[in-house]
Amino acid sequence: TQLLEQSPQFLSIQEGENLTVYCNSSSVFSSLQWYRQEPGEGPVLLVTVVTGGEVKKLKRLTFQFGDARKDSSLHITAAQPGDTGLYLCAGARYGYALNFGKGTSLLVTP
Amino acid sequence: DADVTQTPRNRITKTGKRIMLECSQTKGHDRMYWYRQDPGLGLRLIYYSFDVKDINKGEISDGYSVSRQAQAKFSLSLESAIPNQTALYFCATSDGLSYNEQFFGPGTRLTVL
Numbered sequence A: 001t002q003l004l005e006q007s008p009q010f011l012s013i014q015e016g017e018n019l020t021v022y023c024n025s026s027s028v029f030s031s032l033q034w035y036r037q038e039p040g041e042g043p044v045l046l047v048t049v050v051t052g053g054e055v056k057k058l059k060r061l062t063f064q065f066g067d068a069r070k071d072s073s074l075h076i077t078a079a080q081p082g083d084t085g086l087y088l089c090a091g092a093r094y095g096y097a098l099n100f101g102k103g104t105s106l107l108v109t110p
Numbered sequence B: 001d002a003d004v005t006q007t008p009r010n011r012i013t014k015t016g017k018r019i020m021l022e023c024s025q026t027k028g029h030d031r032m033y034w035y036r037q038d039p040g041l042g043l044r045l046i047y048y049s050f051d052v053k054d055i056n057k058g059e060i061s062d063g064y065s066v067s068r069q070a071q072a073k074f075s076l077s078l079e080s081a082i083p084n085q086t087a088l089y090f091c092a093t094s095d096g097l098s099y100n101e102q103f104f105g106p107g108t109r110l111t112v113l
Helices: none
Strands: A005-007 A010-014 A019-024 A031-037 A044-049 A055-058 A061-065 A071-076 A085-092 A104-109 B004-007 B010-013 B019-025 B031-038 B042-051 B054-057 B064-070 B073-078 B087-094 B108-112
Touching: A005 A085, A010 A019, A019 A104, A031 A071, A044 A055, A044 A061, A071 A085, B004 B087, B010 B019, B019 B031, B019 B087, B019 B108, B031 B064, B031 B073, B042 B064, B042 B073, B054 B064, B073 B087
Parallel strands: A010 A104, B010 B108
Antiparallel strands: A005 A019, A019 A071, A031 A044, A031 A085, A055 A061, A061 A071, A085 A104, B004 B019, B019 B073, B031 B042, B031 B087, B042 B054, B064 B073, B087 B108
């Protein structure tokens, strides 16, 4: 069962553009995590959001957790080629393993 | 040195062969996981273990088995490999405290001919 839906699935933009990736569910999560995966490597944790409505910033990346703790978004400002990769969201529920979305593949061209 | 290591990194095998993928971690985490990743399907959980005596099936455990030999070691076996088990396999760990945040190994690329 795919609890988390990510959109868009693919995104190709030019350097300097802004973008937003969405992670949606009908389930409530105790926390939501975002990972980035580069080719040939395992996913690496970027951030965890815990409180409904929470906003966290990591340099040019802004993460938001929905008020109802069912959805999240990742906004990248002035994308750079180094942002290229697969972005995965994952929802945590107490006592369960993480549920991962299918990912958003981002390509940023110079 | 990497905190989570996987061996082998690449493996090509034939249908019907038994394969074991190994994972070791130096993070001191109790929880360990095996995932497979396929294009368009994302990361899917195969098995997970919350401590040495605890083994749980994930969403796609058929055709796989695991062994938790110690806190630091968690191996995944394919008893009789088939071509649709060709995928990228990841081991991950978590401490079970900080929102189950996962630390992944570098992955094993398995090809079953």
